[in-house]
Amino acid sequence: MQRRAQREQPERAKRLTRVLVCAAAVPVMLVATGCSSDSGPDDDGGEKAASASASASPSPTVQAAAYRTLPEACRALSKKTLEDLAPKAKSGKEGSSDDVASRASCSWSSLDNNGVKGSQFRWLNVSLLRFESDTTRGPGDKLAQEYYDKQVREIRATPGAKGLNAQAVTGTGDEATAVRYDLKKKEGTFKQQTVVVRVENVVVTLDYNGAGLAGDKTPDAAALLADAKKAAKEAVLSVTRANGPAAVSGSPSAPASGRPSAPASKAPSASASGKS
Template identity: 65%
Template sequence: MSEGTMQRAAQREVGVPPTPFRQWGRAPREERAPRAKRLNRVLVRAAAVPMVLLAAACSSSGSDSGSGDGARQTATQGAQDSASPSASPTVQAAAYAELPEACEVLSGKTLGELVPKGTKSAKKGSSSDLSARASCSWSSLDNNGVKGSQFRWLNVSLLRFESDASRGTGEEQAREYYQKQVDDARSVPDAKNTKAEPVSGTGNEATAVRYDLKKKEGAFKQQTVVARVENVVVTLDYNGAGLAGDRTPDADDLVKSAEKAAKEAVTAVAKANGAADGGSAPSASSSPSATTSPGKPASPSASASTSASASESAAKG
């Protein structure tokens, strides 16, 4: 065996490729495969770079557009909000904020004419808020023994209404209540000869209602004067009777006395709110608008209390 033949045999035994392959510049198949894979990966990555950049550019553009639209929408909404009117409702402020002391609305002279034997018999009505509702009553009995006696009973009720967004202005509420009081006085059960007539020079509006009421004690003459001054309603009840055979009092005299007393009570309301001469305080229509809270609206219990006073006047007779 020659030396060259022995060398080729030794190379095959250790797994070394024959020399001619390396001389031709070609690597074995096992070496070419990894190189091809690496090349493919490089090409794929190179192609992916423009796609990533394009996607990022599109995303950025869309984000900028959305941000612009959102900013414009926010600005438009803000302009609309600033241009929209306030949601807080307002009503005209009430003209009167206070009530006078109910037992002091009538002078001693007037009481001496209406209840001559009861000027010191004042009985103050109960109230949870004297600035919103108050009342006072007096009774008089001139007892002449077997010759009979003269009975008189007087009651003054004051009710003030506060402006409220849900109920309306104090004046509107007072106007409604005033009409209700007049209607109640004209519809007393078992009343006879009922008459109603307006009273001039007493507040913004006033009505006198009179009627006869027969009771076991005698024939009673009932007078009810309802007056409204701004946001306050004054209800004055006055009745008289001749008992134990005494003469029945004259209804015309009683109603004149009741009207005089009602006018005096209305004047007291105006004075309690700063009108030194007893005239009306500045009208609510001339005062600025105010946002009101449901501070002192007349409750149903207050209305019922005042109506009960009117009913009591007849019952006391």
């Protein structure tokens, strides 16, 4: 019996060990299960909250541009104005553009030959550039103002300009600047007048220069400037008329889908314009 008791003792010890191991494993499983149950709903709810927040964010909007088109550049000035400023010009030369509703230009060259007394040269150019509102770059009138400021700075920095003078022009568009200067060339002294105007989201640049060639007298700069201001005001009016009574500003719009218009093309070369 003693030997039998000795054999049963190790077996009871083994059974006790198994019971203790199983008992220890139960709390571990409960803890693991509890952590898993607590974390699931929070993660799910966080994702749903983030998704709801993203869907609630409003789409970006930008104020609509006031003007949606441009007039035909070669018809931006009246026949009477063209006869006064470029009397010998047969017709206007339209500038190249891949989108005439956003960018257009036209130029007129006039040479009044007076024989042995010389000749009077005139060159007139009108450039129209329209900016569209864009959700990333801003409203069209703001983009037009930035371009307007850049144009004025570049004109004031014209190489070789003599006696340069810049002045604000009132009563024309939302803002306007006239810049005048002389350029001396082998043919004579050219009197250059440039008027830059911003009206809403459109920038109008009007260039007008004149020279007395082959011994003819130099034209009066003040008279040329007065003509240039008059023509610029007329070009601005043509922009307004081209857009009709529906052109209104200050109304909010849906997100803009169009891209801003391309930068204006450069004016004709010096050989054609007499500007340098």
